Amino acid sequence: MTGDLVQILEGNTFVVSDRRGDIEASSTDPTGLFSFDTRCLSRWVLTVNGQRLTPLSTDDLQYFETRFFLVPGTGTVYVDAKLSVIRERSVGEGFHEELTILNHDDAAIDLDVRIDVGCDFADLFEVKDALAKKGTYETRVEDNQIMLGYRRDTFFRATRITASEPAQVDERGLTFSAKIEPHGRWTTDLDVVVVIAGYNESRDDPTHESDSKKRHPSLAKGLDRWIDHAPQLESTDDALRQTYRRSLVDLAALRFSTRTMPNRYLPAAGLPWFMTIFGRDSIFTSLQALPFMSELAATTLLTLGERQGSRIDDFRDEDPGRILHEMRFGEMTAFEERPHSPYYGCADATPLYVVLLDEYERWTGDHKLVRELEYPARAALNWIDEYANLQGNGYIAYKRRNEETGLENQCWKDSWDSISYRDGTLPGFPRATCELQGYAYDAKVRGARLARTVWHDPEFADKLEKEAADLKRRFNRDYWLPDDEYYAVALDADGRQVDALTSNIGHLLWSGIVDRSKAKSVVRHLMGPRLFSGWGIRTMAEGEGRYNPIGYHVGTVWPFDNSFIAWGLRNYGFKEEAAVVAEGILDAAEFFEGRLPEAFGGYLRSTTKYPVQYPTACSPQAWSTGAPLLLLRTMLGLEPAGENLIIDPSLPASVGRIELLDIPGRWGRVDAFGRGRVDTTKLKSRRR
Amino acid sequence: MPATETAAPAATGAAARFFTELGRSGRLPQLGTVSGTIRFDIVDGSDVERWYVTLAKGDVSVSQNDRESDASARAERALFDGIASGRVNVVAAMLRGLVEVDGDLGLLMVFQKLFPGPPRAGDTER
Numbered sequence: 001m002t003g004d005l006v007q008i009l010e011g012n013t014f015v016v017s018d019r020r021g022d023i024e025a026s027s028t029d030p031t032g033l034f035s036f037d038t039r040c041l042s043r044w045v046l047t048v049n050g051q052r053l054t055p056l057s058t059d060d061l062q063y064f065e066t067r068f069f070l071v072p073g074t075g076t077v078y079v080d081a082k083l084s085v086i087r088e089r090s091v092g093e094g095f096h097e098e099l100t101i102l103n104h105d106d107a108a109i110d111l112d113v114r115i116d117v118g119c120d121f122a123d124l125f126e127v128k129d130a131l132a133k134k135g136t137y138e139t140r141v142e143d144n145q146i147m148l149g150y151r152r153d154t155f156f157r158a159t160r161i162t163a164s165e166p167a168q169v170d171e172r173g174l175t176f177s178a179k180i181e182p183h184g185r186w187t188t189d190l191d192v193v194v195v196i197a198g199y200n201e202s203r204d205d206p207t208h209e210s211d212s213k214k215r216h217p218s219l220a221k222g223l224d225r226w227i228d229h230a231p232q233l234e235s236t237d238d239a240l241r242q243t244y245r246r247s248l249v250d251l252a253a254l255r256f257s258t259r260t261m262p263n264r265y266l267p268a269a270g271l272p273w274f275m276t277i278f279g280r281d282s283i284f285t286s287l288q289a290l291p292f293m294s295e296l297a298a299t300t301l302l303t304l305g306e307r308q309g310s311r312i313d314d315f316r317d318e319d320p321g322r323i324l325h326e327m328r329f330g331e332m333t334a335f336e337e338r339p340h341s342p343y344y345g346c347a348d349a350t351p352l353y354v355v356l357l358d359e360y361e362r363w364t365g366d367h368k369l370v371r372e373l374e375y376p377a378r379a380a381l382n383w384i385d386e387y388a389n390l391q392g393n394g395y396i397a398y399k400r401r402n403e404e405t406g407l408e409n410q411c412w413k414d415s416w417d418s419i420s421y422r423d424g425t426l427p428g429f430p431r432a433t434c435e436l437q438g439y440a441y442d443a444k445v446r447g448a449r450l451a452r453t454v455w456h457d458p459e460f461a462d463k464l465e466k467e468a469a470d471l472k473r474r475f476n477r478d479y480w481l482p483d484d485e486y487y488a489v490a491l492d493a494d495g496r497q498v499d500a501l502t503s504n505i506g507h508l509l510w511s512g513i514v515d516r517s518k519a520k521s522v523v524r525h526l527m528g529p530r531l532f533s534g535w536g537i538r539t540m541a542e543g544e545g546r547y548n549p550i551g552y553h554v555g556t557v558w559p560f561d562n563s564f565i566a567w568g569l570r571n572y573g574f575k576e577e578a579a580v581v582a583e584g585i586l587d588a589a590e591f592f593e594g595r596l597p598e599a600f601g602g603y604l605r606s607t608t609k610y611p612v613q614y615p616t617a618c619s620p621q622a623w624s625t626g627a628p629l630l631l632l633r634t635m636l637g638l639e640p641a642g643e644n645l646i647i648d649p650s651l652p653a654s655v656g657r658i659e660l661l662d663i664p665g666r667w668g669r670v671d672a673f674g675r676g677r678v679d680t681t682k683l684k685s686r687r688r
Numbered sequence: 689m690p691a692t693e694t695a696a697p698a699a700t701g702a703a704a705r706f707f708t709e710l711g712r713s714g715r716l717p718q719l720g721t722v723s724g725t726i727r728f729d730i731v732d733g734s735d736v737e738r739w740y741v742t743l744a745k746g747d748v749s750v751s752q753n754d755r756e757s758d759a760s761a762r763a764e765r766a767l768f769d770g771i772a773s774g775r776v777n778v779v780a781a782m783l784r785g786l787v788e789v790d791g792d793l794g795l796l797m798v799f800q801k802l803f804p805g806p807p808r809a810g811d812t813e814r
Contacts (some may be wrong), residue, residue, distance in 0.1 A: 314806075
């Protein structure tokens, strides 16, 4: 997202407009009011006496409300500063805008105030992929109200715009004749309500206005409470404090709740494209945030467990026990032109579900929830061996059954060219990427622990432990490239090693599947000049056939990826290397005012001096927002051990002093202190 | 057994089979975290066949006797027969406006996984 758009959101409803508060969307442009994965307003343009306005300032009051201060005219010199225009906008189920015009003059004034409206009702997928609409549009004009509608068979979406002041309404907008006394003001409320066929279409909805106003105090209080409940960070490093606060506020904004899961908040993946349930992203973000706010993990586990696959459905790539990939509510999903109702084509979320459940127990000791989720956890473990063993060799592999609209790459690097041999050729399917085996190993080890300590099923625990040990032994034999001393990124359909050097090997450290004797070589590659850019570890090593420093998964640096690799480095005792990675990513965050993008370019730090944001990266993106949190955990060496929290800091010298106060968990609340002692410059120069 | 025998309209066909079997299924651990009652209205001309499904943390009971409900879903019989046999995906149908829903949509989203998947070639299970 570009920086000059204003985004306010609540649940899966959000608005993207320009700095004046106007929306002028084209078919491929992401501005508009979006709700339930549909654009419900694509034109919203304010003029006063036929003139557009110029922004003086924009206040993001909270993530769900914005105030625009404007003056008439569009030049650099304000010809008429005798008027001020204020648009105060807040999002609920639709949005509410209070439009106020102040007359600073000694004379009364008559104004034509006009709001142009329009809507293309594009499905988010259509905006993303620039597709054409198949239905028909209709517009209904009433007193002070205009209804924009879109119909395709029984599918119907509409947007109703109502003004509190008398307006002349035509099919393209509302015009107000405002007479303002000297030093007086004129105000109208504008309500934009989203109507969905089969849900709220037939209801009278006059209560919306008061509804949307009522909602805000609780939203505001919710944000305060959210920040108060999180541990407090004290540091001599101002930038780190800013990044931490930004992360907390953005995570609050990305909490996602809809009428399909009332009173639940789980992390959505990112704005604007990914304001929905994503299995993988919600799990990774919950893992990152666990030491800070464990309730995200609880709601993620509950919600994904309840929506776990229950049957075989090729169109949705669904299997019993599989954790969903993505849920969407738009037109293309409705007509099964996309399989997202929900779509299950994702090979990592299922083992990661068990990993998150165990990590949640280690932090919170919440046995009640772990017992309640025994069924989905067992079904997830069963999926690994029963449904994911597509090559018949005991490894998780993926191959979409929905050949038309399913996902080819069902690992986190889900773009088409992410998995390749060193020479750039692409392997066939099924593919068994290496990190999936790490997650499966970790799921079995952790599942065994839960079976022994919470579910009281020692036989199941024994079985899982045996399977885990066997998997680790085979993996270290089958994936290891002995000449290069790292793990293949995947096994192809013939069981052959796919040999490109990638960041995937870092996730193996996190999962614990790496033989101790091989860890040093893996770390040498991760921190070596082909993978480490100075800002972080690239998704693919420089020198590989498909390497491109601004290729989505073939050379860019992903903060989320790095945060898990840093955790893995710590797990294998490479504390100083973990500190180097943490420092690079946190330094990069400073350039984005604490809001890390999804990815930035893999250029060498010493060449560009600043991190180059990936061109179309989403921001805020949940697992980038979570990355600084996990890096804090990693640097402070926070690790639950029974009823205690172990604190073993290893901080880069540049960070100075850190105090993380009131870390919640089964121990109550404890504080962690650390001082930067790792000389990262020494370590970095040694690596070159 | 739940009181399905008190059904007023003739409760035969795919919908009746689906709900009757559901009532006999006993414990459904895959619904272990949810509780609430859903009312299903199956519309057939001027007749409405009504079923209540009560979920209580994995225990299920089915009835045609009036009771309070937390969510409701209403569909034409032909469509519901398609849903109950796996030929129609209920979530997609809901989004097309063919299943009219109200109340706690979360409950409905969880319940939907009890409907069978689409018939597959060589599938012996269903």
